Amino acid sequence: MDKRTQDQAQDSNMIKDPKDWTTGDEPMTGAQKSYLKTLSEEAGEEMDENLSKAEASKRIDELQEKTGRGADGNTRH
Numbered sequence: 001m002d003k004r005t006q007d008q009a010q011d012s013n014m015i016k017d018p019k020d021w022t023t024g025d026e027p028m029t030g031a032q033k034s035y036l037k038t039l040s041e042e043a044g045e046e047m048d049e050n051l052s053k054a055e056a057s058k059r060i061d062e063l064q065e066k067t068g069r070g071a072d073g074n075t076r077h
Contacts, residue, residue, distance in 0.1 A: 018054035028056035039063035 028036070028051050036056055040047035043066045051059060064070035 018057040021054050023053060025052050025054065027051075028053050032056040032060065036060055036063070039067055039069065042067045042069075 032051075032053065033049070033056070036051075036059060037047055039060060040063060043063050045063070045066075048055075048059070061070075
């Protein structure tokens, strides 16, 4: 992605709040589960295996903040 496309994407609606996802109530993806497991271990916290996609995304954001990963704050998983 070139710089112009990146700048435009940052101002678009590509990044949505997980509560607004149409598939947010589906089970978390395999990638979310794997990353959540890693973050939970690094943070020394329990991992809830039964989170929805939206819940997993929010939890990933929380654990990224706690562990210092994903410091840009603009990612949704």
